[in-house]
Amino acid sequence: MEIIEGGVTAPKGFKAAGVRAGIKATSTKQDMAMVYTEIPAAVAGTFTRNLVKAAPVVYDMRVVEDEKIAQAVVVNTGVANACTGDDGYKNAVEMAELTAEALDINEKQVLVCSTGVIGYKLPMDIIRDGIKQLAGKLSGSNEAAEDAAIAILTTDTHKKETAFKFAVGGKTCYMGGMCKGSGMIHPNMGTMLGFITTDCAVGQSLLQKALRECIEDTFNMVSVDGDTSTNDTVLLLANGMAENALITEENEDYETFKAVLHEMCLYLAKQIAGDGEGATRLFMAKVEGAASLEDARALAKSIITSNLVKCAVYGRDANVGRILCAMGYSGVQFTPEEADVTIISEKGTIKLCENGMYTDFSEDEATEILSPSEITAVVTLKAGDYSATAYGCDLTYDYVKINADYRS
Amino acid sequence: MEIIEGGVTAPKGFKAAGVRAGIKATSTKQDMAMVYTEIPAAVAGTFTRNLVKAAPVVYDMRVVEDEKIAQAVVVNTGVANACTGDDGYKNAVEMAELTAEALDINEKQVLVCSTGVIGYKLPMDIIRDGIKQLAGKLSGSNEAAEDAAIAILTTDTHKKETAFKFAVGGKTCYMGGMCKGSGMIHPNMGTMLGFITTDCAVGQSLLQKALRECIEDTFNMVSVDGDTSTNDTVLLLANGMAENALITEENEDYETFKAVLHEMCLYLAKQIAGDGEGATRLFMAKVEGAASLEDARALAKSIITSNLVKCAVYGRDANVGRILCAMGYSGVQFTPEEADVTIISEKGTIKLCENGMYTDFSEDEATEILSPSEITAVVTLKAGDYSATAYGCDLTYDYVKINADYRS
Numbered sequence: 001m002e003i004i005e006g007g008v009t010a011p012k013g014f015k016a017a018g019v020r021a022g023i024k025a026t027s028t029k030q031d032m033a034m035v036y037t038e039i040p041a042a043v044a045g046t047f048t049r050n051l052v053k054a055a056p057v058v059y060d061m062r063v064v065e066d067e068k069i070a071q072a073v074v075v076n077t078g079v080a081n082a083c084t085g086d087d088g089y090k091n092a093v094e095m096a097e098l099t100a101e102a103l104d105i106n107e108k109q110v111l112v113c114s115t116g117v118i119g120y121k122l123p124m125d126i127i128r129d130g131i132k133q134l135a136g137k138l139s140g141s142n143e144a145a146e147d148a149a150i151a152i153l154t155t156d157t158h159k160k161e162t163a164f165k166f167a168v169g170g171k172t173c174y175m176g177g178m179c180k181g182s183g184m185i186h187p188n189m190g191t192m193l194g195f196i197t198t199d200c201a202v203g204q205s206l207l208q209k210a211l212r213e214c215i216e217d218t219f220n221m222v223s224v225d226g227d228t229s230t231n232d233t234v235l236l237l238a239n240g241m242a243e244n245a246l247i248t249e250e251n252e253d254y255e256t257f258k259a260v261l262h263e264m265c266l267y268l269a270k271q272i273a274g275d276g277e278g279a280t281r282l283f284m285a286k287v288e289g290a291a292s293l294e295d296a297r298a299l300a301k302s303i304i305t306s307n308l309v310k311c312a313v314y315g316r317d318a319n320v321g322r323i324l325c326a327m328g329y330s331g332v333q334f335t336p337e338e339a340d341v342t343i344i345s346e347k348g349t350i351k352l353c354e355n356g357m358y359t360d361f362s363e364d365e366a367t368e369i370l371s372p373s374e375i376t377a378v379v380t381l382k383a384g385d386y387s388a389t390a391y392g393c394d395l396t397y398d399y400v401k402i403n404a405d406y407r408s
Numbered sequence: 409m410e411i412i413e414g415g416v417t418a419p420k421g422f423k424a425a426g427v428r429a430g431i432k433a434t435s436t437k438q439d440m441a442m443v444y445t446e447i448p449a450a451v452a453g454t455f456t457r458n459l460v461k462a463a464p465v466v467y468d469m470r471v472v473e474d475e476k477i478a479q480a481v482v483v484n485t486g487v488a489n490a491c492t493g494d495d496g497y498k499n500a501v502e503m504a505e506l507t508a509e510a511l512d513i514n515e516k517q518v519l520v521c522s523t524g525v526i527g528y529k530l531p532m533d534i535i536r537d538g539i540k541q542l543a544g545k546l547s548g549s550n551e552a553a554e555d556a557a558i559a560i561l562t563t564d565t566h567k568k569e570t571a572f573k574f575a576v577g578g579k580t581c582y583m584g585g586m587c588k589g590s591g592m593i594h595p596n597m598g599t600m601l602g603f604i605t606t607d608c609a610v611g612q613s614l615l616q617k618a619l620r621e622c623i624e625d626t627f628n629m630v631s632v633d634g635d636t637s638t639n640d641t642v643l644l645l646a647n648g649m650a651e652n653a654l655i656t657e658e659n660e661d662y663e664t665f666k667a668v669l670h671e672m673c674l675y676l677a678k679q680i681a682g683d684g685e686g687a688t689r690l691f692m693a694k695v696e697g698a699a700s701l702e703d704a705r706a707l708a709k710s711i712i713t714s715n716l717v718k719c720a721v722y723g724r725d726a727n728v729g730r731i732l733c734a735m736g737y738s739g740v741q742f743t744p745e746e747a748d749v750t751i752i753s754e755k756g757t758i759k760l761c762e763n764g765m766y767t768d769f770s771e772d773e774a775t776e777i778l779s780p781s782e783i784t785a786v787v788t789l790k791a792g793d794y795s796a797t798a799y800g801c802d803l804t805y806d807y808v809k810i811n812a813d814y815r816s
Contacts, residue, residue: 049737050733050736050737051735051736051737051740051741051742051744052732052733052735052736052744053736080729082729082733083729083732083744083761083764083765083766084765085745085763085764085765117729118727118728118729118730118732118733119728119729119732119761119765119766120766230729230732230733230736307715307807307811308811311807311808311810311811311812312811312812314808314812315811315812317812319526320491320526320527321488321490321491321525321526321527321638322526324460324490324491324526324527324638325458325460325490325526325638327459327460328458328459328460328461328638329457329458329459332459333459334459336459336460336491337493353491353527355493356491356493357491357492357493357527358491358527358528395808395811396808396812397805397808397809399715399719399808400719400722400803400804400805400807400808401805402719403715403716403719403720403723403803404719404720404722404723404725
């Protein structure tokens with residue numbers, strides 16, 4: 001597998017576009033995006049488990065479940081189309097219809113995503129005009145992929161996209177991905193908005209299985225603020241234009257494809273964690289030696305979700321007590337007296353805690369090791385062979401500033 | 409029931425003291441406190457459910473369970489005596505022994521509480537000297553109660569104490585209480601440190617039952633930051649010196665006593681929520697019309713625990729979408745399309761959401777109503793007759809500042 005330039009348009013037959021439709025009158029940012037495949041693609045999707053689901057989430061769940069095929073995705077920022085009742089659902093359907101009309105494709109094969117403020121209705125006149133603009137701008141260039149990757153952002157500070165080249169059954173395949181997400185990030189399924197395209201030919205049921213499995217230890221292990229959004233969606237479109245033999249069973253080709261998909265999900269998930277609202281660093285917690293995978297995941301996630309741990313990471317404070325405390329209230333049974341905690345970064349490695357007690361570590365050295373923009377806390381439990389990593393960020397003044405002011 | 413001046417020394421036979429022993433070399437704050445009853449008292453206690461329990465918590469749990477009687481409580485701040493292994497437990501035992509010696513009482517009837525930084529050992533020389541000072545200063549005055557209430561504080565901005573006068577079986581009784589807690593506050597049992605004294609005569613098993621029940625909808629409904637501490641403890645001492653007929657069954661006297669205890673727990677819990685680290689306002693969520701008490705509690709707590717809701721409260725932003733979102737990921741099944749949300753404060757009442765959709769409320773009016781130092785969000789579900797209230801605070805720059813710098 002090779003990382004290449006580009007994003008969602010890297011696979012054969014995919015086009016994209018991003019435009020400013022003007023949904024937020026006060027912003028000059030691009031606010032609508034479209035992804036299109038020349039031939040209909042098998043589609044897999046994972047969606048928020050929040051009971052309060054936005055209208056486009058409810059709509060897309062039906063498309064993935066019933067149609068299993070899609071040819072276009074249309075996205076708007078600014079308004080989440082959540083808590084908008086029957087009118088909200090009608091507007092999601094209309095977005096799909098308008099897109100199908102503009103592209104001359106089957107309206108049942110259009111997916112719709114929205115992100116932004118909860119509770120407000122979509123400005124359908126602006127959306128209608130935006131869709132026309134998008135359809136006219138669709139292109140397979142890297143620039144078009146970048147336009148789309150920028151147009152889906154909200155409080156994110158940078159675009160999040162990448163592309164991979166890989167081989168399946170002797171054929172060269174490509175995979176492209178983009179995502180957005182910075183606040184209200186504590187996915188319980190997929191997360192925020194993520195879009196992955198590939199020209200690899202994969203049967204829909206295996207496509208869905210691969211996505212579901214890859215998401216568990218990537219997007220689902222990310223947390224910025226513990227708030228699971230109403231709009232979380234990850235969509236994966238596979239149009240088969242690489243002309244590899246269609247993957248319909250869990251053979252070597254499937255394993256290859258799934259490994260590439262996992263890399264893609266991991267890359268995008270880490271991008272989101274590191275660009276958490278107000279964050280200054282990506283903070284990862286790896287729990288090793290747990291008695292079960294569930295334990296390892298729950299412990300790792302409890303650590304990166306703790307506000308106190310996150311503040312300590314911001315302050316470069318080697319506050320291992322808060323890490324042990326966060327593990328203690330995770331609900332997982334473990335033996336604190338056997339836990340070791342080590343911090344790792346590009347500046348070095350330091351063991352802060354051994355068998356549940358503080359080591360005699362140097363505070364100055366710990367502060368130095370906590371300084372880079374990526375830090376990992378490794379917890380070793382000696383209870384079993386399971387491990388898991390969770391991806392988070394520090395909690396800063398700017399998180400509060402962004403969320404005291406921004407109507408999300 | 410009447411609110412009176414004073415704190416833990418209000419009931420007959422109780423004395424208290426607070427001193428500066430010098431546990432934190434960099435601080436000039438009082439850092440040790442003692443509460444003493446002239447005759448041994450029935451004792452009830454509730455403790456953190458965090459798996460990582462501090463040594464004094466483990467010690468006190470045994471005293472309450474085995475002895476059921478106590479005559480003194482000694483408290484230190486600065487060092488939590490958590491994650492300190494066998495030595496930590498020995499130090500907790502020694503604190504009890506030194507206190508018993510200084511007061512000439514049974515060492516098995518001394519309770520020990522610590523709060524402060526996790527992972528460090530108690531400076532036993534300083535503790536020993538502090539205990540001697542405390543024993544020499546014990547007094548039944550209001551000033552002594554205040555000294556103790558101040559000495560137990562850490563990042564709290566003000567003391568938290570009160571006293572009540574009430575009648576049981578024709579006898580005048582008193583109840584006094586004090587507590588501390590500002591960060592690492594998300595109790596799952598009791599909370600932080602809370603001390604309640606009374607001269608009302610109550611059998612130990614009923615005392616424990618009353619405390620456990622009162623805690624469920626007071627201390628256990630408070631959250632500052634979602635972090636359940638390793639040291640949470642609430643202790644209740646009843647010395648019987650009011651000479652009422654000993655309460656040994658759930659009669660009218662018990663109901664009277666329990667109602668007063670509930671008021672005490674509620675008062676102290678609200679004090680903690682409103683003085684959350686960096687908080688500018690007490691934020692309460694009341695969920696009405698829930699299908700069960702558990703649902704009402706889980707929903708109310710999910711609202712006040714959400715970082716995004718807390719930031720919105722800080723920004724006086726009528727962001728009802730975040731409230732619905734937080735309810736949606738609480739794990740409780742409810743019908744979002746039937747939920748109403750109203751904000752109430754001394755500035756008025758405003759309905760933000762009706763049947764799951766935004767009302768056409770005035771933003772200016774909402775900002776005005778969100779401005780006072782106490783705000784309640786009332787959520788009505790129309791699913792049943794159960795209600796619950798949770799107590800939290802806003803999330804501010806100062807929370808981050810305090811916790812990026814403070815080694816808790």
